[in-house]
Amino acid sequence: MTQQQDQNIKSRPMTKPLEGVPLPDLERIPDYERGFWEGSHNQELRIQRCSGCNTFRHLPTPMCPSCHSLEYDWTKVSGKGVVYSFVIVRNPVHPAIREKEQLPYNISLIELEEQEGLRICSNILAISPEDIYIDMPVQVTFMPTVDEPTVVLPLFVPSD
């Protein structure tokens, strides 16, 4: 009952990245993670791909977990995918969420079209979180963070 009631009250869509939350330190991240963030900085979603067996992988790792090659490249992907799962955060666990009144927000797990099970964690913009559903088609977009404009996040918007 309550769930249904909640679903009838639509929260405002996210329009930009969260502010004040932890971000990667691009000066200190390991070499095998760098291509992801360089891609975003260039408005491209790049996913680590093994040069030995052509398997995509995320999270990035120095070694291919399939064929154990150390060679990889950063392949630009289409940025198209579907929602695999998502949650709506309604309780602040970080001071910046509370202070900047950023509730609610969604965290969404996007399955990319290039490979089954290839997923990245992100936020979906331009839709009330109550309207997000599993298998919803989405498309990547890029936005710099307010706190560290060199860190550009891959975010998603509904597509159809």
Add this chain to the structure above:
Amino acid sequence: MVTNSADINGIRDKAAIVGIGETEFSFDSGRSELQLASEAIKAACDDAGISPHQIDGLIRYEMDTNQETMLIQSLGIENLRHWESVSYGGGAGNAVVGHAASAIAAGYCNYVVCFRAANLRSQMRLGQARNPQRIAGGQQGFAAPFGSMAPAHQFTMFVRRYMHTYGATSEHFGWVAVTLRENASRNPRALRRDPITLADHQNSRMVVDPLHLLDICQENDGAAAIVMTTPDRARNLRHADTLTLVEAAAQGSGPQNEGVIYRPDISVSESTNTARDLWSRAKLGPSDIDALMFYDHFTPFCLFNLEAYGFVPFGEAKDFVEGGKNIRFDGMLPINTHGGNHSEAYIHGLTHTQEAVRLIRGVSTSQPPNKTIDRVLSCSSVAQLSAAVIIRRG
């Protein structure tokens, strides 16, 4: 590619749990974690009928701030012969018991203690963001910028997918909450003792949708400890009349565990592997178990556990828990008769082992009325890594 576990159960009945002890559980203990650990271990030794001077093995949670040397100092341990740290929080629950049993079976020590002591409310709160503001690499860097900063954020991804896959609803999780709270209402140690209704669960605020507040475990202060030794020594100790043996233990990870949410299918638990190994080592199955201790960090994972360990087919746990009848203390398969992490206290799973011992001794505050409890399964599902033990009457 996963090979079968060796068909060997080298710990079978080689170790007995002879003492359990704990501090009071609270939201502000007002004392150090070393004091909490010392008090709980002393209480467990008192229950066993040994002196802390006799302890010669310690199995600690890697997360625990109490180092071996501190406890040697505080408890007056004369010679620590064996020590281990088991990694992760909930993942170390049950695992510490298996490690302790193997240390006894190997002859590394005579009296081994497992403990967990922490001010998880008044000091470090696990439910709050603990990331550094600038992340130097690893899975956090691909999660925290999007606001995924707490265990509830990651684990609830499983819950949403599970609901989608099997048609489970929040009400099903609510029946778990209602049942656990009812058990806690009879338990004077429990932090939350006021009975709740399904409506209370549904009306509790959404914390991480689809999880309500009443789906989520406590954040609290406190400590728990257990003492184990050989069955021969156990026969000369305080609880000689009820030999409580560790029959089998298993741990498992499944693939793609870093960051938790990137596993191949998040509507099933990594513990399907743990379950297969446990049953194969024990040469037992679900029908041999009288009561269940489920690591209940979030209520839906009790359903995952029922399925992963084969008590019901995948997708049918929702029907099994509906109405609470099957899982009540007087039902077919009692779950968490102490109230669990949900309503008794969150001590990273060690209280579940303690309650298994109470059930075998027949002294639980929610002792099942119509049957003898001879064998208890204590396990976890959807943790970073999972572990399980079977504890039986000797």
